[in-house]
Amino acid sequence: MIAATGLKRLGIGFAALTAVAVAGVAIAPVLLPTDHVRDAVQAEIRNVTGLDPQLQGEATVSLFPARVSLGQLVLSDESGGPAALSAERLIAQLRLLPLLIGRIEIADVVLLRPRIAVTFDAHGRSNWSALVETLSRTLKPDAQRPDRLSFSEIRVADGTLLLQDEKRGASETLGDIDLSLAWPSISRSFGATGRFLWRNEPVDASLTLTDLYAAISGERSGLKLRLTGAPLKVAFDGHMSYRPALKIEGTLAADTGSLRQALRWTGLKTMPGGGFGRFALRAQTVVAPSSVTLGNVNVELDGNSAEGVLSIAGDERLLLQGTLAADTLDLSPYVSTFHLLTHDEREWSTGRIGLDGLAGFDFDLRLSAGNIALRGAKLGRTGVAASLRDGRLTLTVGESQAFGGVLKGSIAISKAAQAGVDVNAQVQFANVDLESCLGELFAVRRLEGNGDLSFTVEASGTSVLDLMKTLTGRAEIAANQGALAGFDLEQLLRRLERRPLSGAADVRGGRTPFEKLNAALKIVHGTASLDDVQMESRAVRLTVGGSASIPTRDLDLKGTATLVSSSARDKTPFELPFAVQGRWEDPDMLPDAQMLIRRSEAAAPLLNAVRERRARDAVRSAIETLARPSQGTPALSVAPAASGQPGAR
Secondary structure (H helix, E strand, O other): OHHHHHHHHHHHHHHHHHHHHHHHHHHHHHHOOHHHHHHHHHHHHHHHHOOOOEEOOOOEEEEOOEEEEEOOEEEOOOOOOOOOEEEEEEEEEEOHHHHHOOOOOEEEEEEEEEEEEEEEOOOOOEOOHHHHHHHHHHHOOOOOOOOOOOOOEEEEEEEEEEEEEOOOOEEEEEEEEEEEEEOOOOOOOEEEEEEEEEOOEEEEEEEEEOOHHHHHOOOOEEEEEEEEEOOOEEEEEEEEEOOOOOEEEEEEEEEEOOHHHHHHHOOOOOOOOOOOOOEEEEEEEEEEOOEEEEEEEEEEEOOEEEEEEEEEEOOOOEEEEEEEEEEEEEOHHHHOOOOOEOOOOOOEOOOOOOOHHHOOEEEEEEEEEEEEEEOOEEEEEEEEEEEEEOOEEEEEEEEEEEOOEEEEEEEEEEEOOOOOEEEEEEEEEEEEEHHHHHHHHHOOOOEEEEEEEEEEEEEEEOOHHHHHHHOEEEEEEEEEEEEEEEEOHHHHHHHHHHOOOOOOOOOEEEEEEEEEEEEEEEEEOOEEEEEEEEEEOOOEEEEEEEEEEOOOOEEEEEEEEEEOOOOOOOOOOEEEEEEEEEEOOOOEEEEEHHHHHHHOOOOHHHHHHOOOHHHHHHHHHHHHHHHOOOOOOOOOEOOOOOOOOOOOO
């Protein structure tokens, strides 16, 4: 009985205590004046940060959850300029037990829809400078502060950050900011994690400062930064300071599935052409006021890997400089959108050549590689310098093992005064495989053997075809121990020597070996004049002159082929004047029919007997009809005989 009575009294006491607590909770919000709550929250923020925000509007207090909601918050420096920070509402989460006895203690602070403005004037001073100095004095280790600091977290909900640089005339906006700031109420470190929206792309972010006071006072502090978005991921781990000058040093890592897309996202113009897909970078980084230096660089781009050093400098106009080395490079993606010829390789491309992406920045890069793939071409050890200054792109090849020989030269491309581009090129190929070299460059595969090729040209236009119409300069070819593909001149000459009117036989598909070939071309506005073309072998000697239209890829040549080892009884070398006409890819060789008729013992009397012009033309027409080849074989020509040719037999 006694025990039951004791338990009953204990239950009554607990119920009474609970009733008192509930009553206190119920009447506490009523007993706390609005001004008192606002002042208490403002004092708490001042104690923790040293800043003195203006809290406007009425305060409302609730117990479930325990919090106080205040109207607009405004934070400005003493200059009276635009607010550095303003929020539609400040919500302070309160500790429940102190609230029951009428004391305001903040657990954490939420800024609802804040607007943060960071402005740099023409002298580089920020509107936050005075506020940061105040914050630094408050966080100073020996500063006079209350022993008890309540809240250690500040959250930003649906915020907006406005960045403006008056000197450069640049501005950026970060929206939909949701961040949690871990305030250093106990330790010295500071952390921020959350998400924001930049240029319509969400970015997850985290920032850690090992010593907030050192960081804002300019002393050395540890720094960790992570930015993760769909276009780009960036991570940095190192240290920072800004006294006496800004210096950030540490390890930088970045990667993206499309560098071209990431550059557009950041507002940078991209170079024309293809490529710029998968990108990854890791480097030891040093950031100074006007430069960024990347050492021990490991970079991957479009499947290529390279190592070296890079630097970025400049305030208004960026300059990228560096040296990179790679074992193997595939440059095909970067020229994949540029075509010299149409798909059938019979006409020059009419696609517009644009250099719009070459404005706004400069670069000066040195690149070396053990092997390079460039579309169908394979290059060996290569050293290249690429320079872009004021929109003028210059590629200089110091030396490249190309087409079995050595390539040297330079190509400069810049915007033309009116429209299109200006191109200047000086290129030398030494001891290269001419068939593969000319085939890759111009889709001409008629010349076999090794030799030297050089050209110095300039042109202007909006397309490759326009460039060919204005092409001006010189070109030279010197070959040894090769062959002219497509014609067997020795076989043709021996047949015509024995039977002058047998020219209808098919001579295509063969080849004419030579020991030496030299050709010099003078190019004026797309027309190449062959100043001196000579080919020599043990059996045949060939001289050619004439012109070639580069825009239309047509030949109009005349020459003389000489059979050096003649089988004729008089041992006089057999000479055949001829013409070469038609497309580069498939020209026709037209022997001089008049000379062949005169050489023929059967046909020459008929031609000599005819004196009247009309009859002579009729006889020639009849003979040529008889000698006309079948479709696909070279036809005879009635081109005038060259002076000094042997007489008819």
